Amino acid sequence: MSVKTAFLIAAAALPLTLSGCGSMESLGSEQDIIASAAQSCQKLDAKSQITTRYDARMRVIRQGLPEVVNGQTLNYKVYQTKDMNAFAMPNGCVRVYSALLDRLNNDEVRAVLGHEIGHVALRHSVQQYRTNNGVALGMSAANAIGSALGLGGGTGSDLLERVTYSAISAQYSQRLETEADNYSVDLLLHEKNGRQKALAMASALRKISTEGQGSTMLQKMFGDHPDTADRIKNVEDRVKASGIK
Secondary structure: OOHHHHHHHHHHHHHHHHHHHOOHHHHOOHHHHHHHHHHHHHHHHHHOOEEOOOHHHHHHHHOOOOOEEOOEEOEEEEEOOOOOOEEEOOOOEEEEEHHHHHHOOHHHHHHHHHHHHHHHHOOHHHHHHHHHHHHHHHHHHHHHHHHHOOOOOOOOHHHHHHHHOOOOOOOOOHHHHHHHHHHHHHHHHOOOOHHHHHHHHHHHHHHHHHHOOOOHHHHHHHOOOOOHHHHHHHHHHHHHHHOOO
C-alpha cells in the first residue's frame, strides 16, 4: 500500500475509529498518558548517553523555574549528543541535549525550557498524545482495510511505538506554539531582570533557526510552526506590551 493510499484510507477510517471510541478522552486518560510518558522517558534514558557535566550549570538555569507542573515534579537530565533539542513530558520528565547548552547562553536555555514546560502546563502534550494515538488507530485501521483489499499492511505496533516517542519531535499547531512562547515570556517577565530574560526567547529562536541545521530542535520548533520572524515579533511585542523595563 502506497503512503498516499495509506493516508487516504486512514483519513476515512479515523472518524469511524473516533466515533467508536466516543471521545478524545477515550484515546487516553490523563493518568494513562502520564504513565505512558514515564515509560517513554525510561526507555529514552536507557538508550541515551546521560551526562552530569552540565549539572551545576543546569541548577543555575533552573533556579526560579516551576518545580511542580500539573501535580508532577519536574526532573531534569542532560543527554550528551551533537543534536540540539529539549523536551518535557506530562510526567515531569525534562530532557536537554548537550548541544543546546553548548550553543545557547543561560537565559536562552531558560527561555527554551520555559517554552517546553509551557507545553506541559497548558496540557499541549496531552492533546498531542491523543492526536498521535488517534492517527495511529486510524493508520492501524487503514492497514487492516489495506490487507483486506490486498494492498499489503501489517500490525500497528510500529505506529504505537512512534506514538510513545512523540514528545521528542512533537509538531504542535501554530496556536499551541505561540501559547508556549507566551507562557515562557510571561513566566520570565516576572523575575528579576525579567525583560532581559524574556527577550532571550527571541534570541534563542534566532540562534536555533540559524545554527541548528539538521537538528531535531530545528524540526521541532520550526517544521510546521509560525514563521520565525513572526514568532520573534510576537515575543518582542509581548515584552513591550508588559511595560516592564
